[in-house]
Amino acid sequence: MGSRLLIVEDDDRVRTALRLALEDEGYTVDEAPSGEAALDLLAARGDPDLMVVDLMLGEMDGFTCIRRVRAGSNVPIIVVSARVDTHDVVAALEAGADDYVTKPFQIKEITARLRALRRRASASPPDAPEEKVLRSGDPRLVLSAAAGSVHRGDEQVHLTLTEFRLLCELAEHPGRVLSRPALLERVWDRGFFGDERIVDVHIRRLRTKIERDPSAPEIVVTVRGLGYRLDVD
Incomplete structure (x- = not known):
């Protein structure tokens, strides 16, 4: 079974393009057009294996959404955003995102980074001493x-x-x-x-x-x- 992924994006065209591309990669994809809808989905269905989150979402922005998710979950999160300012990148990572990709983007870059996150999430810990x-x-x-x-x-x-x-x-x-x-x-x-x-x-x-x-x-x-x-x- 493929990994379950949640896309949080308020632009219908971008969200649909991402969903179709990621379904082709074997993901089972859920969609949320807002931060509030994303939190409702998490409450109803539990954590996905991965999340893709835009920052400009409307009433609840992506920063707030990520912080709310991080309050109770360690699900790997990639931010996909048109905001390229260093302060925005740092703020998203400080909120709890694991990675940051700027728009416009190539689908192959998103899929490569998701594969890397999925490998990390499923891999054994590094060979540090057991304790x-x-x-x-x-x-x-x-x-x-x-x-x-x-x-x-x-x-x-x-x-x-x-x-x-x-x-x-x-x-x-x-x-x-x-x-x-x-x-x-x-x-x-x-x-x-x-x-x-x-x-x-x-x-x-x-x-x-x-x-x-x-x-x-x-x-x-x-x-x-x-x-x-x-x-x-």
Whole structure:
């Protein structure tokens, strides 16, 4: 059975073109012409395997829709939007999107990125140690790659798929700098046409979730001009 996908797009022509193209790729496609309709569908049918969301949706914009989805779901989300300003890209990623494609777009680019997201969602975690203590002390911060979880003491830290795989990749090479292109290749699985802003925004989101004590040393360290390094106890 193919993956179930939800398209959230208020332009009927764009939504229909996407649906037909993605059905040809084997997806089962649901459509929502608004953010409100998308949330109703999620409540009625549960999470799809993937979502494609436009930003300019009317009363409830795409940013709000994504934040509402992220409040209770880690479904992979790709934004498809005519908005190309850096602030919009960053805001969409900060809201919880996993990827961003600008209009006009080629269908083959959308399908390639969806395939990459689907592979990541179904793949086993990277070969990070089964359990790694990222911070000792009280509370301890522990990454359990096999279980797909991160805990701060007894509290589970809720990460999106992208954030979790990013942390696992860094944990696989503790103390080693990983460049942005390397992280794009390993985590986003798409190499040369990746946008490095995506890495920076997800690193920032990851830090807000795992680095709660501003007086403690950073866990994810920025090495200016080179990339990022995971420092563990």
